Amino acid sequence: MDAPHFVMLSFICGARAAQDALALALVESCAAPGKEMGVVLKSLQAKWIRAGFPRDPVAVKSLLDDAMANAS
Numbered sequence: 001m002d003a004p005h006f007v008m009l010s011f012i013c014g015a016r017a018a019q020d021a022l023a024l025a026l027v028e029s030c031a032a033p034g035k036e037m038g039v040v041l042k043s044l045q046a047k048w049i050r051a052g053f054p055r056d057p058v059a060v061k062s063l064l065d066d067a068m069a070n071a072s
Helices: 002-013 015-030 034-051 057-071
Strands: none
Touching: 002 015, 015 057, 034 057
8 A cells, every 4th residue: 555545544534444454465565374473473463562552553563573574
């Protein structure tokens, strides 16, 4: 999702919905379905909780990148 679409989605649907859509798009684009995705999501959840539940898309993407790198 590029920046203009994120801004438009934020304006139309609200920041929370836009952040959720971004997180789902990142997960769908980076991990294969099945066990690998479950491992990545579990790791991402733990990292997200330890980081204090950040909402910033850049921070969440960093956590996702780290979870994916460690799952391989």
